[in-house]
Amino acid sequence: RREEMARSTQLIDNEVFRAYATYTAIVLLKMMLMSLVTAYFRMTRKAFANPEDTASFGKGESAKKYLRTDPDVERVRRGHLNDLENIVPFVGIGLLYALSGPELSTALLHFRIFTGARILHTFAYLIPLPQPGRGLSWAVGYSVTFSMAYKVLKTVWLL
Amino acid sequence: RREEMARSTQLIDNEVFRAYATYTAIVLLKMMLMSLVTAYFRMTRKAFANPEDTASFGKGESAKKYLRTDPDVERVRRGHLNDLENIVPFVGIGLLYALSGPELSTALLHFRIFTGARILHTFAYLIPLPQPGRGLSWAVGYSVTFSMAYKVLKTVWLL
């Protein structure tokens, strides 16, 4: 039992892995928040995608008019999809990076810049901020993931 | 060689990690099934997104009419995207959670409730069931992931 505990907490005892765990949990929670923002806009804008979602607004034609797209809802959905497209590579490559033995300070720099960039990206998308605000925050996160992938491939191929 | 085997099977020897592996494989396979359901509806409803997919139905205008959206196809696609939005956080946060040393019984409870909720969500979306069936199954899975993230952050910050 104790031996198993030791084994199971091994990775989590590693400082870089712990940093990875923290920032991965944060960006994934941030991504999950987009579902709530979408739900909020769907309800306040009364714009739904499924007939069964509008049933409480009445029957037939009176409910049908709420089956529509709304610019605010679509904006949040684009932000959510952009999160998926960028946070999935971060989580996958970040895990390999954390296991490739980087310096803690370098790893923290990568994780923190990515997390900050994605939070900025969300604000830039939802407010919305004028370009190139959103574009730049996207590019920063993208570059961080790229940098981690470079470190992973370098480590793997040199071993 | 033997040493390497030992190292490689280390995590998989851990009971909590094995539970994580089981339920992660199940929910990811369930998500993959959505591709087949989409293909089934595209073919039976004759509703395609790419011109090259309709080439076998003839040339020119006769094939062009199958380049259309269909409510049943769009419904499956929304279900698939909802899976991505919710199963990706589960897989990522669940891995960190499994490595954070939870009790096996607590971990099993989290994994099983999430898996059950997502399977229910799929049925609620595809049948479709009246609301709040889909909404509740979504919220249950969402809460489980949130609870695991809380445990991860608590463990990491207290170490």
Added chain:
Amino acid sequence: RREEMARSTQLIDNEVFRAYATYTAIVLLKMMLMSLVTAYFRMTRKAFANPEDTASFGKGESAKKYLRTDPDVERVRRGHLNDLENIVPFVGIGLLYALSGPELSTALLHFRIFTGARILHTFAYLIPLPQPGRGLSWAVGYSVTFSMAYKVLKTVWLL
């Protein structure tokens, strides 16, 4: 410190895990490339989704006409979404598979066929190639992930 280094590089010392790291980094980078391809087509086709993205083309009606969907842009976006739907299961199930102690040669076969199939799928989607080119490359990648999931569940349940 040295002990920690040893711990942190443990997984990355394992040959199968190193193969997993290589091919996961490659397919995730390939998926990330789709963002650049989308941006390229949005700019050359002048087809944008957000009003703030068209501000540099002038004000009011003159910029509004660039807020439109374009078949080439939509094609890349469908390819990108298909990547998410297929590469996410590969990354998740592949990690469990790499930890389930497969033979290195078998693992390499799985990872390489998947990676090749997804690269072919991208070309088949973007060129586009006539069907069943895209369909087959999709099916090959899908089957590889399925085969890895089978191995994971067999290993976990037999332990």
